[in-house]
Amino acid sequence: xxxxxxxxxxxxxxxxxxxxxxxxxxxxxxxxxxxxxxxxxxxxxxxxxxxxxxxxxxxxxxxxxxxxxxxxxxxxxxxxxxxxxxxxxxxxxxxxxxxxxxxxxxxxxxxxxxxxxxxxxxxxxxxxxxxxxxxxxxxxxxxxxxxxxxxxxxxxxxxxxxxxxxxxxxxxxxxxxxxxxxxxxxxxxxxxxxxxxxxxxxxxxxxxxxxxxxxxxxxxxxxxxxxxxxxxxxxxxxxxxxxxxxxxxxxxxxxxxxxxxxxxxxxxxxxxxxxxxxxxxxxxxxxxxxxxxxxxxxxxxxxxxxxxxxxxxxxxxxxxxxxxxxxxxxxxxxxxxxxxxxxxxxxxxxxxxxxxxxxxxxxxxxxxxxxxxxxxxxxxxxxxxxxxxxxxxxxxxxxxxxxxxxxxx
Amino acid sequence: xxxxxxxxxxxxxxxxxxxxxxxxxxxxxxxxxxxxxxxxxxxxxxxxxxxxxxxxxxxxxxxxxxxxxxxxxxxxxxxxxxxxxxxxxxxxxxxxxxxxxxxxxxxxxxxxxxxxxxxxxxxxxxxxxxxxxxxxxxxxxxxxxxxxxxxxxxxxxxxxxxxxxxxxxxxxxxxxxxxxxxxxxxxxxxxxxxxxxxxxxxxxxxxxxxxxxxxxxxxxxxxxxxxxxxxxxxxxxxxxxxxxxxxxxxxxxxxxxxxxxxxxxxxxxxxxxxxxxxxxxxxxxxxxxxxxxxxxxxxxxxxxxxxxxxxxxxxxxxxxxxxxxxxxxxxxxxxxxxxxxxxxxxxxxxxxxxxxxxxxxxxxxxxxxxxxxxxxxxxxxxxxxxxxxxxxxxxxxxxxxxxxxxxxx
Numbered sequence: 001x002x003x004x005x006x007x008x009x010x011x012x013x014x015x016x017x018x019x020x021x022x023x024x025x026x027x028x029x030x031x032x033x034x035x036x037x038x039x040x041x042x043x044x045x046x047x048x049x050x051x052x053x054x055x056x057x058x059x060x061x062x063x064x065x066x067x068x069x070x071x072x073x074x075x076x077x078x079x080x081x082x083x084x085x086x087x088x089x090x091x092x093x094x095x096x097x098x099x100x101x102x103x104x105x106x107x108x109x110x111x112x113x114x115x116x117x118x119x120x121x122x123x124x125x126x127x128x129x130x131x132x133x134x135x136x137x138x139x140x141x142x143x144x145x146x147x148x149x150x151x152x153x154x155x156x157x158x159x160x161x162x163x164x165x166x167x168x169x170x171x172x173x174x175x176x177x178x179x180x181x182x183x184x185x186x187x188x189x190x191x192x193x194x195x196x197x198x199x200x201x202x203x204x205x206x207x208x209x210x211x212x213x214x215x216x217x218x219x220x221x222x223x224x225x226x227x228x229x230x231x232x233x234x235x236x237x238x239x240x241x242x243x244x245x246x247x248x249x250x251x252x253x254x255x256x257x258x259x260x261x262x263x264x265x266x267x268x269x270x271x272x273x274x275x276x277x278x279x280x281x282x283x284x285x286x287x288x289x290x291x292x293x294x295x296x297x298x299x300x301x302x303x304x305x306x307x308x309x310x311x312x313x314x315x316x317x318x319x320x321x322x323x324x325x326x327x328x329x330x331x332x333x334x335x336x337x338x339x340x341x342x343x344x345x346x347x348x349x350x351x352x353x354x355x356x357x358x359x360x361x362x363x364x365x366x367x368x369x370x371x372x373x374x375x376x377x378x379x380x381x382x383x384x385x386x387x388x389x390x391x392x393x394x395x396x397x398x399x400x401x402x403x404x405x406x407x408x409x
Numbered sequence: 410x411x412x413x414x415x416x417x418x419x420x421x422x423x424x425x426x427x428x429x430x431x432x433x434x435x436x437x438x439x440x441x442x443x444x445x446x447x448x449x450x451x452x453x454x455x456x457x458x459x460x461x462x463x464x465x466x467x468x469x470x471x472x473x474x475x476x477x478x479x480x481x482x483x484x485x486x487x488x489x490x491x492x493x494x495x496x497x498x499x500x501x502x503x504x505x506x507x508x509x510x511x512x513x514x515x516x517x518x519x520x521x522x523x524x525x526x527x528x529x530x531x532x533x534x535x536x537x538x539x540x541x542x543x544x545x546x547x548x549x550x551x552x553x554x555x556x557x558x559x560x561x562x563x564x565x566x567x568x569x570x571x572x573x574x575x576x577x578x579x580x581x582x583x584x585x586x587x588x589x590x591x592x593x594x595x596x597x598x599x600x601x602x603x604x605x606x607x608x609x610x611x612x613x614x615x616x617x618x619x620x621x622x623x624x625x626x627x628x629x630x631x632x633x634x635x636x637x638x639x640x641x642x643x644x645x646x647x648x649x650x651x652x653x654x655x656x657x658x659x660x661x662x663x664x665x666x667x668x669x670x671x672x673x674x675x676x677x678x679x680x681x682x683x684x685x686x687x688x689x690x691x692x693x694x695x696x697x698x699x700x701x702x703x704x705x706x707x708x709x710x711x712x713x714x715x716x717x718x719x720x721x722x723x724x725x726x727x728x729x730x731x732x733x734x735x736x737x738x739x740x741x742x743x744x745x746x747x748x749x750x751x752x753x754x755x756x757x758x759x760x761x762x763x764x765x766x767x768x769x770x771x772x773x774x775x776x777x778x779x780x781x782x783x784x785x786x787x788x789x790x791x792x793x794x795x796x797x798x799x800x801x802x803x804x805x806x807x808x809x810x811x812x813x814x815x816x817x818x
Contacts, residue, residue, distance in 0.1 A: 008417040015424035022431035043525060043535035053664040055524040061625075062529050064666035068624040093531075097669040100529050115464035116452060120471050120509050122502075122531070125553060126452035144534060215477040216470075217691065255462040257473035260506040261684065265677035272670040272701055282626065282702035292681055293691035297706045 045146050049075045049102065058145070059102060071279045078147075080181040080278050081105035081174045085157060085166075085196055087112070087133040089121035089263030090210050090219075090270065091186030096123055097271040098148075099141045105149040106141070107173045107180065109166065110134050111156045121260050149175070158195045167199045182274055183207035186267075197232035200224065201312035206277075210270045212263060214256035217292040219266035221273055221285070222302075227316030229286050230302035233309050262292055454555050458484045458511065467554070468511060480688050487556075489590040489687050490514035490583045494566060494575075494605055496521070496542040498530035498672030499619050499628075499679065500595030505532055506680040507557075508550045514558040515550070516582050516589065518575065519543050520565045530669050558584070567604045576608045591683055592616035595676075606633065606641035610721035615686075619679045621672060623665035626701040628675035630682055630694070636725030638695050639711035642718050671701055 043058070051063035065071040080103055084091050087110040095106055110133040114124045128136040134152035141150055151173070157166040173180045185196045185207055193209060200207040204226050212219040224231050269288055276282045286301040304317050452467070460472035474480040489512055493500050496519040504515055519542040523533045537545040543561035550559055560582070566575040582589045594605045594616055602618060609616040613635050621628040633640050678697055685691045698707040713726050 004414060005417065008414065008421065012417065012420055012424060015421060015428060019424060019427050019431060022428065022435060026431060026435050043528070043538075053526075055526050058525050058528040058535075060526050060664055061667040064664050065625060065668075068666045070624055070626055070666065093673070096531060097673065100531065100669045102529075116467050117462075117464050117469050119452070119467040119553065120511075122505060122509065126467075127552070129452075143536070144528065215479055216474060217479055255469055255473050257477045257479065258470040259474075259681070259684070260509045261677045261681040264502070264506065264673050265681070268670045268674035268677065269704075272668075272674070275668070275670065276701075283704065285704045288704050292685075295678075295692065295694045295697050295706070295708060297704070299704060 043146060049078065062101060065281075071281050074279065076279060077102050078104045079175060081107065081149075082274065083107045083109070083170060083173065083180050083183045084186055085109045085183070085192065086186035086188065087137050088118075088186060088188055089123075089258055089260070090212065090267045091184070092121075092123035092133070092137055093264055093267035094184055094186060094210075094271050094274075095137055095141060096144065097267065098274070099145045099150075101271075101275065102145060103148055104175050105151070105173070105180075107169055108134055108137055108150065108152040109155070109157055110137075110152075111154055117255075121258060121263050156192075157199075158191045163195055163199065166195070167202060170199055170203045170205060179203065179205060181278060184270060184274060185209040186270070193232050197224065198310070198312070201226050201231060201310060201316060204316060208270055208273060210266055212258065212266055216257040216259045216262050218290060219262050219269075219292075220287065220289040221266065221270045222287045223273060223277070223284060225286075226313065227304065227318075227320035230304050231308060231310060231313040231316075234305035234313060235302050259292075262290070265290055265292075452555060458487065471510060474690075480690050483688065485688060486511050487513045488584060490516065490558075491683065492516045492518070492579060492582065492589050492592045493595055494518045494592070494601065495595035495597065496546050497527075497595060497597055498532075498667055498669070499621065499676045500593070501530075501532035501542070501546055502673055502676035503593055503595060503619075503680050503683075504546055504550060505553065506676065507683070508554045508559075510680075510684065511554060512557055513584050514560070514582070514589075516578055517543055517546055517559065517561040518564070518566055519546075519561075520563055526664075530667060530672050565601075566608075567600045572604055572608065575604070576611060579608055579612045579614060588612065588614060590687060593679060593683060594618040595679070602641050607719070607721070609633065610635050610640060610719060610725060613725060617679055617682060617686075619675055621667065621675055625666035625668045625671050627699060628671050628678075628701075629696065629698040630675065630679045631696045632682060632686070632693060634695075635722065636713065636727075636729035639713050640717060640719060640722040640725075643714035643722060644711050668701075671699070674699055674701075 046058070049059045049063060050057055051060065051066070053060050059074075062077075063074050066074050082098055082103055082105070084095050084098075084106060087095065087108060091108075091110070095108060098106060112133050114128045114131050114133055114136050116126060116129050118124050118129075119126055123140070124133070124136055125140075128139075131139075132154050134154045138150050138152050141148065151169075153165070153169070155162045155165075157163055170180055170183060172178065183196060183200055183205060185193060187193055187196070188211070196207060196209070206223065206225045209222045209224060209232060210220065222232075223229065269285075269290065273285055273288070277284045285299060287299060289296075289298040291297070304313060306314070306317060308314055308317075455467070458468045458472060459466055460469065460475070462469050468483075471486075472483050475483050491507055491512055491514070493504050493507075493515060496504065496517060500517075500519070504517060507515060521542050523537045523540050523542055523545050525535060525538050527533050527538075528535060532549070533542070533545055534549075537548075540548075541563050543563045547559050547561050550557065560578075562574070562578070564571045564574075566572055579589055579592060581587065592605060592609055592614060594602060596602055596605070597620070605616060605618070615632065615634045618631045618633060618641060619629065631641075632638065678694075678699065682694055682697070686693045694708060695710040696708060698705075700706070713722060715723070715726060717723055717726075
């Protein structure tokens with residue numbers, strides 16, 4: 001073998017070693033990537049929800065809601081599909097909460113991109129800036145819970161074509177190809193709220209609206225049941241102010257304030273209300289407000305406006321009244337489920353105020369006379385003797401509140 | 410050149426090409442890694458908080474709180490250091506909220522590991538299972554906001570040695586080496602609550618306690634001001650039930666239920682109260698409860714028990730009463746800041762109920778007579794004419810609430 005051959009062979013050996021080293025590095029890097037970036041996710045899909053109390057079961061604390069007497073059939077969560085319109089400070093957190101609860105299917109709508117300016121709210125991370133909110137959300141949510149089926153649409157629902165597609169998603173987006181279970185509105189502008197309202201009235205499906213004020217210190221959720229409660233166009237809450245601020249925002253470069261607290265609390269109220277409606281526990285609120293400055297929580301039910309501009313709303317109202325007259329109240333999609341058990345942590349308060357409660361005049365679904373607005377009512381039958389928690393009266397909050405009540409009544 | 414040389418040269422060329430390809434792949438993989446795993450984080454540190462409204466500014470929506478008249482000096486957030494004890498469903502979310510708000514420093518305490526069974530609550534991700542909660546939290550929080558200084562201690566604060574170290578952290582963990590600004594208790598057991606209570610009474614610093622019920626449908630926060638409001642041992646809320654459940658949990662393998670909604674809402678209440686206390690806006694709540702079944706929010710102030718078992722509490726009470734008698738109310742750490750502006754989104758409610766408000770008898774810090782418990786009061790002076798939002802009365806919620814109010818008064 002001549003000298004040049006020896007040199008060439010040495011070079012080959014050197015290169016082969018370099019290839020081996022690079023291959024090892026690459027493998028390490030890929031492993032690291034897949035561990036940290038979740039492709040494939042480290043948490044495998046789970047076929048059947050289990051109540052087993054082991055560290056490896058992501059559903060043990062949720063299935064415990066059955067044992068605690070709160071929810072009758074938690075597994076039912078897998079049969080529901082929920083649309084979330086808007087992945088801002090409320091919608092993104094709502095999506096994460098429902099994902100962690102193991103909802104069957106989520107259908108997400110947003111046309112915006114993640115910006116560093118969004119980092120003062122929960123959910124999105126700085127390294128996702130520049131991605132569409134739908135892509136970023138899908139990435140994070142599937143990593144958290146691969147059992148959830150997630151569809152995402154990156155468009156503005158208010159344009160003509162997109163609106164039609166949005167309506168078809170409501171009609172056929174359910175897990176069996178039928179109507180979805182619920183629509184959550186988490187948008188920040190008037191036009192999108194009107195579009196969701198219109199679509200849900202047309203399909204005749206209940207939806208829950210949400211919003212926060214531009215000063216970041218108040219929020220609200222509202223449950224709109226076609227024909228039964230005020231639709232968004234019957235009596236738009238917070239929208240006059242919000243409409244103005246958006247114009248200001250676009251015209252003068254003034255940006256609205258926001259806080260992760262107010263946004264997170266409002267998202268929590270929204271998803272809690274959705275879970276109560278879907279799984280049939282507790283009392284579903286028609287309107288719940290949050291004033292952060294005073295820790296004040298207004299609650300209300302608004303009846304629909306018979307002169308509402310929206311003709312679908314008026315049609316749903318007529319149908320609802322007709323059904324009521326026939327004493328066969330049929331509600332196609334929006335069905336209040338019976339409370340199966342009411343665990344009463346604040347028992348003493350309910351006992352003390354029981355006599356002050358306005359009883360429901362006929363049933364839960366009745367509409368109130370025009371011009372009146374019902375305060376929050378508690379159905380007496382829902383609370384039985386054994387539901388009232390009895391604890392040691394000498395040491396706990398209950399007895400203190402009893403004293404407090406007697407001093408103030 | 411002979412045949413073997415040609416073959417060897419071809420092999421070298423092939424290997425060189427392979428090396429080049431692997432180098433490219435490795436570079437791509439490393440870039441991807443650093444983008445997705447945040448080492449170094451893509452978001453660079455920011456020296457000075459800016460109000461500039463650009464997509465790249467993570468503080469624009471927070472600094473806007475100044476323009477909205479909610480907070481006088483938002484930048485002050487960088488001067489505060491907050492201790493969070495417990496990184497469960499409340500503490501981890503509280504840490505994320507404060508991090509996104511740009512708090513100066515967080516000091517975290519937890520001795521647990523992340524489990525897949527924690528995935529039904531916000532914050533931790535499946536790929537973090539097996540890591541200590543302190544490590545996982547630090548990783549996520551620094552990636553979200555590298556401007557926050559984060560210390561973490563992975564130990565149980567209730568053992569003798571650790572307790573002493575915990576006390577020293579309260580005393581010297583502030584950004585200037587002095588006392589921290591606030592302690593947040595986010596623990597799930599009686600012993601840890603007593604330890605936090607003891608440490609804060611000794612140091613004479615206010616702390617905020619939080620908790621959720623084991624049935625997942627109620628939560629509370631409580632602000633404990635040494636000598637001024639009930640300490641944890643004066644009147645422990647929710648603890649009788651909680652203590653029993655923990656024993657049950659350990660003895661029989663029964664696990665408590667939890668929901669991301671209830672946990673997130675309670676964390677939101679806790680951090681909102683902390684922000685109000687630190688930045689001086691709104692009314693800081695002494696006790697705020699959340700009953701998810703009824704959407705009911707009890708509020709209260711509990712005065713300290715003169716016969717409290719804790720001698721430090723009795724000493725603080727004596728000092729507080731002495732100061733009050735001398736009409737020089739000095740509160741070493743816990744200082745209520747004046748509300749600088751009260752933006753009133755629910756203006757009509759306050760106007761309508763103004764006459765019903767119990768006026769503060771002398772000042773905000775006064776303790777009530779023994780055996781009485783003050784309901785929530787609003788300082789009339791805090792709300793002036795110009796603070797009341799005036800909007801178009803024919804279309805908005807305000808006018809509807811006015812009607813509602815007049816019908817029910």
